[in-house]
Amino acid sequence: MTRSLQRRTVLKLGAAAAAVSPGILAGCAKVKSTNTGAAASADVKLPTYVPFDGPRPDLAGTTQGIQPGYKSFPKKLVQSVKATPGDGSKVTALTEIWETPPPPMGKNAYWQEMNKKLGVTLNLIMGTDPGYPDKFAAIVAGGDLPDLMWIPPNQGITHVADLLTAKFTDLTSLLSGDAIKEYPNLAALQPSAWKTAVVDGKIWGAPIPQGVFGQIYVGNNKVWDPVGGFQCKNADEFMSKCKELTRPKQNKWALEPYYANAVHMFGQWFGAPNGWRQNKDGTLTNRFETEEYEAAVAYAIKLRKAGYFYPDPNITDSHTPYLQGKIAAVVQSGPGAIGARSKDRVADPTVKDELLIPFGHSGGPGVHDLGYGSIGYTAIKKTDEKRVRMLLRVFDYLAAPFGSSEWLFLNYGTKGEHFTYDPHGAPAYTKKGSLEVIGVESGVSTMCHSSEYVYDAQYPDDVDYLFGIQKGLLKVAQADPTIGHYSDTYTKVGGKLTNDVYDTVTDIVAGRDPISALKQAVNRWKSGGGEAMRKEYEKSIGKHH
Amino acid sequence: MTSLTAFARPRPSARPSWAEPPTTLGRGAKALILTVIVGVVIFPFITIISTSFASDKQIIDAGGYVLFPTHPTLAAYRAILTGGVVTHAVVVSVGITVVGTLLSLITTTGLAYALSKPGVLAGKPVLLGVLFTLLFAPGIIPTYLVIKSLGLLDTYWSLILPGLMTAFNLIVMRAFFMNLPRDLLDAARIDGAGDLTVLWRIVLPLSKAVIAVIGLFYAVSYWNSFFNALLYLNDTSKWPIQLVLYTYVVKGKSLSAEQLGIQHIPPPQSIQMAVVVVALVPIVLVYPFLQRYFTRGVLTGAIKG
Numbered sequence: 015m016t017r018s019l020q021r022r023t024v025l026k027l028g029a030a031a032a033a034v035s036p037g038i039l040a041g042c043a044k045v046k047s048t049n050t051g052a053a054a055s056a057d058v059k060l061p062t063y064v065p066f067d068g069p070r071p072d073l074a075g076t077t078q079g080i081q082p083g084y085k086s087f088p089k090k091l092v093q094s095v096k097a098t099p100g101d102g103s104k105v106t107a108l109t110e111i112w113e114t115p116p117p118p119m120g121k122n123a124y125w126q127e128m129n130k131k132l133g134v135t136l137n138l139i140m141g142t143d144p145g146y147p148d149k150f151a152a153i154v155a156g157g158d159l160p161d162l163m164w165i166p167p168n169q170g171i172t173h174v175a176d177l178l179t180a181k182f183t184d185l186t187s188l189l190s191g192d193a194i195k196e197y198p199n200l201a202a203l204q205p206s207a208w209k210t211a212v213v214d215g216k217i218w219g220a221p222i223p224q225g226v227f228g229q230i231y232v233g234n235n236k237v238w239d240p241v242g243g244f245q246c247k248n249a250d251e252f253m254s255k256c257k258e259l260t261r262p263k264q265n266k267w268a269l270e271p272y273y274a275n276a277v278h279m280f281g282q283w284f285g286a287p288n289g290w291r292q293n294k295d296g297t298l299t300n301r302f303e304t305e306e307y308e309a310a311v312a313y314a315i316k317l318r319k320a321g322y323f324y325p326d327p328n329i330t331d332s333h334t335p336y337l338q339g340k341i342a343a344v345v346q347s348g349p350g351a352i353g354a355r356s357k358d359r360v361a362d363p364t365v366k367d368e369l370l371i372p373f374g375h376s377g378g379p380g381v382h383d384l385g386y387g388s389i390g391y392t393a394i395k396k397t398d399e400k401r402v403r404m405l406l407r408v409f410d411y412l413a414a415p416f417g418s419s420e421w422l423f424l425n426y427g428t429k430g431e432h433f434t435y436d437p438h439g440a441p442a443y444t445k446k447g448s449l450e451v452i453g454v455e456s457g458v459s460t461m462c463h464s465s466e467y468v469y470d471a472q473y474p475d476d477v478d479y480l481f482g483i484q485k486g487l488l489k490v491a492q493a494d495p496t497i498g499h500y501s502d503t504y505t506k507v508g509g510k511l512t513n514d515v516y517d518t519v520t521d522i523v524a525g526r527d528p529i530s531a532l533k534q535a536v537n538r539w540k541s542g543g544g545e546a547m548r549k550e551y552e553k554s555i556g557k558h559h
Numbered sequence: 560m561t562s563l564t565a566f567a568r569p570r571p572s573a574r575p576s577w578a579e580p581p582t583t584l585g586r587g588a589k590a591l592i593l594t595v596i597v598g599v600v601i602f603p604f605i606t607i608i609s610t611s612f613a614s615d616k617q618i619i620d621a622g623g624y625v626l627f628p629t630h631p632t633l634a635a636y637r638a639i640l641t642g643g644v645v646t647h648a649v650v651v652s653v654g655i656t657v658v659g660t661l662l663s664l665i666t667t668t669g670l671a672y673a674l675s676k677p678g679v680l681a682g683k684p685v686l687l688g689v690l691f692t693l694l695f696a697p698g699i700i701p702t703y704l705v706i707k708s709l710g711l712l713d714t715y716w717s718l719i720l721p722g723l724m725t726a727f728n729l730i731v732m733r734a735f736f737m738n739l740p741r742d743l744l745d746a747a748r749i750d751g752a753g754d755l756t757v758l759w760r761i762v763l764p765l766s767k768a769v770i771a772v773i774g775l776f777y778a779v780s781y782w783n784s785f786f787n788a789l790l791y792l793n794d795t796s797k798w799p800i801q802l803v804l805y806t807y808v809v810k811g812k813s814l815s816a817e818q819l820g821i822q823h824i825p826p827p828q829s830i831q832m833a834v835v836v837v838a839l840v841p842i843v844l845v846y847p848f849l850q851r852y853f854t855r856g857v858l859t860g861a862i863k864g
Binding site for chain 2: 142155338
């Protein structure tokens with residue numbers, strides 16, 4: 015239970031990332047606001063970043079995206095919210111839960127206490143995934159919107175820009191630049207997270223930070239150590255290690271069989287762009303069109319033909335065989351990968367997950383495709399400014415950072431009732447706490463929560479390890495140049511088009527299609543909307559540079 | 560003599576005299592095929608039940624699913640039943656299923672009986688209206704708007720009323736009623752019975768089979784109520800078992816035990832399977848009681864419909 019804080023948060027976000035991804039697992043790197051009606055985040059001044067002045071982390075984070083590391087639970091917590099934010103009114107919020115539903119408010123002491131602390135009666139409408147877009151659409155069609163609505167990036171909610179303009183509050187004047195300082199916990203959110211909340215050059219909500227990292231290969235150290243470790247210098251070395259690890263007779267395989275994700279990883283070694291590449295003349299080339307991506311597909315075919323992928327491509331759970339050592343490496347979303355060690359230590363304390371830093375296919379560094387930095391934002395229904403400010407203060411409470419007393423309450427409830435301190439000095443749920451807190455907290459943290467952090471009191475060395483890995487990933491990181499720019503076509507068909515190409519890639523790697531099918535798939539992608547997306551992005555980028 | 564007796568009192572199940580006796584090979588092949596089919600049907604059930612009782616270690620060793628638990632444990636059931644969420648959801652589902660099925664049967668029987676009688680006022684247009692819903696089902700949003708404007712959001716009625724009567728069931732039942740002997744109904748009318756008496760005393764007792772089958776169709780659809788609950792119920796304490804089951808199986812996979820605050824974490828797979836068993840058992844228990852009507856009812860509806 016000691017490490018449940020970090021593990022839980024990270025898992026939840028991992029799940030969110032997986033849910034919003036177009037691919038089989040997580041395409042965090044590819045998660046992009048479907049709406050980004052963002053004529054440009056470039057046009058709007060993002061909220062000023064003011065780091066939380068709380069307990070010092072053992073390893074300081076950076077604004078580039080390295081998460082602060084804590085090797086023990088802070089002994090002295092800081093009160094980050096000075097006054098009760100609410101005005102005693104009722105607030106309804108549409109959100110999503112990633113857990114089993116909690117007991118209702120009337121029977122939930124934690125929920126009631128949260129209402130007291132927030133100064134509002136918080137009615138949560140809890141959606142699930144899949145199903146959230148249907149519920150969202152139905153509620154919007156019903157016309158009677160809740161005060162707050164979570165708008166996820168890529169679950170298929172369309173026409174977001176129009177909806178925001180018609181029904182929600184433009185928060186730009188209240189949050190942009192130094193105005194954010196009125197809400198110190200919101201000001202402490204990583205700058206990368208805010209970009210999602212910008213649509214048509216305006217800020218529409220409080221973001222839900224997710225960390226900046228995209229998909230990462232995670233390896234079981236117990237399997238990789240005997241062949242010289244998971245880190246490699248080039249693609250040949252990786253391949254020869256895969257060869258050593260694959261033992262079909264012992265039911266052991268090097269890689270999980272989700273080919274599209276694997277090709278994304280290999281693409282980083284071959285230098286494929288993160289979504290789009292901006293050429294010198296300002297034009298854009300999609301990664302699917304590049305030689306590098308095709309080379310990654312060819313490399314995947316080689317590995318598949320050599321038999322290094324787990325043989326059943328329809329396997330639904332690769333995690334159990336991974337822990338058993340039957341699959342040596344799996345692809346995880348950024349938050350999932352960073353939380354993987356902590357999570358897997360619970361199942362097997364001797365497993366130390368290794369995160370692969372991309373290398374160049376023929377040596378040198380590779381690239382790491384950054385993710386989008388958030389899992390969406392929560393917008394406020396049109397109302398008077400006084401109420402908007404009150405709701406922003408509620409967000410401010412929910413964004414309370416690790417090391418604040420508000421964070422402890424939100425994540426663990428009331429001391430003695432919902433949690434006690436374990437021998438490591440870390441909070442651990444009581445039976446009542448685990449029942450009452452987790453479901454509600456899952457819902458409110460999907461509305462807004464603090465920036466990411468790495469915390470592990472039981473295995474402090476893991477904090478050092480993950481700090482180093484994040485540094486290594488950032489060194490070779492590449493961002494998607496279209497993030498923060500708007501493509502109407504992308505909002506409508508982007509996800510489907512990407513999935514179509516992924517399907518073809520899967521067929522090619524599986525041997526059902528020749529590699530020439532990739533070109534045909536890319537042509538379909540172009541005519542289906544790819545060209546239109548390119549033009550729209552080029553126009554948007556050109557306008558703001 | 561023997562043959563004469565057999566001739567005089569043939570056993571209903573006996574083979575017709577003109578049929579050849581089956582060869583041993585044929586019988587063997589039939590037995591084999593049936594065994595395989597039964598095996599294919601039963602295998603997932605046994606796997607689900609076994610896995611729900613299996614220990615953590617065994618599940619990990621077996622790679623996810625277990626056929627014969629070597630060290631059976633009730634940990635998974637203890638885990639899901641302590642929270643109260645699952646038990647409450649089962650009660651909700653049972654309530655919706657019982658009330659919904661009763662109401663559905665009452666309304667479907669009533670309308671089917673009326674529409675089965677020739678010359679009923681506006682019978683044709685009503686029937687056409689019903690058939691229209693078979694061809695053009697309302698979409699999610701129009702239905703949501705109706706539910707909302709009726710003030711049914713967040714009520715159990717939102718799970719019952721939208722599916723109160725389905726056109727298919729109505730047509731099947733109407734076809735059954737239409738094939739009841741006309742003379743029997745006329746005799747009752749001559750004896751002075753009104754429509755309700757005829758329905759209650761004559762038609763319904765003759766229609767047990769079709770009522771059992773249609774009732775089962777309704778019950779299963781209420782029991783499986785998932786999407787309506789997802790859309791219409793904001794209060795999670797009203798969620799039926801299928802929705803809760805879904806959050807267990809799809810979500811927080813490895814977190815369920817942690818959420819329940821138990822020190823020994825049962826394998827997530829066993830928790831998932833235990834929830835599946837909890838969701839399956841009540842509706843499966845209904846089948847044996849309806850079985851004797853079931854074949855007859857389905858056949859009647861199918862052939863005469």
